[in-house]
Amino acid sequence: MNINHADKVNIKPGYGTKESGEFALASVKAAMEDLKLKKIDGLCTAPLSKELVQSDSFKFPGHTEYLTSEAGASDSLMLLINEELRVGVVTGHISIKEVPSAITKERVIAKLNILLKSLKKRFR
Numbered sequence: 001m002n003i004n005h006a007d008k009v010n011i012k013p014g015y016g017t018k019e020s021g022e023f024a025l026a027s028v029k030a031a032m033e034d035l036k037l038k039k040i041d042g043l044c045t046a047p048l049s050k051e052l053v054q055s056d057s058f059k060f061p062g063h064t065e066y067l068t069s070e071a072g073a074s075d076s077l078m079l080l081i082n083e084e085l086r087v088g089v090v091t092g093h094i095s096i097k098e099v100p101s102a103i104t105k106e107r108v109i110a111k112l113n114i115l116l117k118s119l120k121k122r123f124r
Contacts, residue, residue, distance in 0.1 A: 021052025028053075028063050032070045042122075043067070050093070061093035077114040086123060088115040 011020045028048070034040045050062055060066040068076040080087040090111045091102045 016049045016052045018052065021049055022055075024048040025053040025055070025058055028066065032067060036070075064092060075110060075114065077111050077118065079115075079118065086115070086119060088112075088118075 009019060009023050011017075011023065028045065031040070031043050031045075035043060045063060048063060053063070058066065060069065064076060064078045078089040078092060080089070088111055090108055091099050094102055
C-alpha cells in the first residue's frame with residue numbers, strides 16, 4: 001500500500017477494516033524507515049488493531065516488537081506518557097494469563113534500566 005495516497009483510503013474511526021490495517025502497518029513501516037534515515041528523531045504511536053495488521057510480512061504481537069526488531073535492539077520498553085506520568089510496561093503484548101510468570105526480577109530490572117536511560121535522555 002502506498003501511504004502517499006492517503007486521501008484514497010476509506011477509514012472510518014472506530015471501525016477496523018483490512019484496508020485500515022494495511023494503512024496502519026504501512027504508516028508504521030514508513031515511520032521506521034524515516035527513523036533509520038534520520039529524517040525524524042523519534043516516533044510516537046497510537047494503539048492499532050493487532051488483528052488487522054497481521055500479514056505474511058508482519059507476524060509480531062504488536063508494533064512495539066516490530067520497531068524493536070527493525071532497530072536491531074535486543075530489548076525495548078513501551079512507554080505510556082502524559083503531562084505528569086511516564087509509565088513503562090514490563091510485559092508488553094502477552095495474554096493476561098501469562099503476565100505473572102513473565103514478571104521476573106531480572107525483567108523488571110532490565111525494563112527499569114531502559115526507563116531510567118529514557119527519562120534521563122528524553123525527559124531530563
